[in-house]
Amino acid sequence: MLNINHVVVVVVVVVVVVVVVVVVVVVVVVVVVVVVEVVVIVVVVVVVVVVVVVVVVVVVEVVVVVVVVVVVVVVVVVVVVVVVVVLFLLLYF
Known part of the structure; x- marks a missing residue:
């Protein structure tokens, strides 16, 4: 026969299990x-570093x-x- 104590224990266990499951789900999320x-x-x-490297390479290529x-x-x-100076010197001296 079930008495009120058994019902209370079952309800408490169910509530604790539900709370633990909710906490675990929240932590995982x-x-x-x-x-x-x-x-x-x-x-x-990584994308910013790649863009900076590409810009630096392009700038270096342009400078070169x-x-x-x-x-x-x-x-x-x-x-x-x-050539002009040599021609001038050859023609006039």
Whole structure:
């Protein structure tokens, strides 16, 4: 025969089990959300680093091209000046 004490014990056990299950589910959801946020932050940091590296590489390439063009122009100007001076000296002296 069931008495009131047995019913109270069963109700308390059921309530405790429900509370424990709810707490476990909440903890799991919080952990999953935190892990997803950390993964998103890491991905964003990696993307930013890659973009910065690409920008630096492009800037370095542009600087190298500009330096090469300037050097070529200077060399051409020097060669033209030397040729003109040599021709002038040969023709007039």
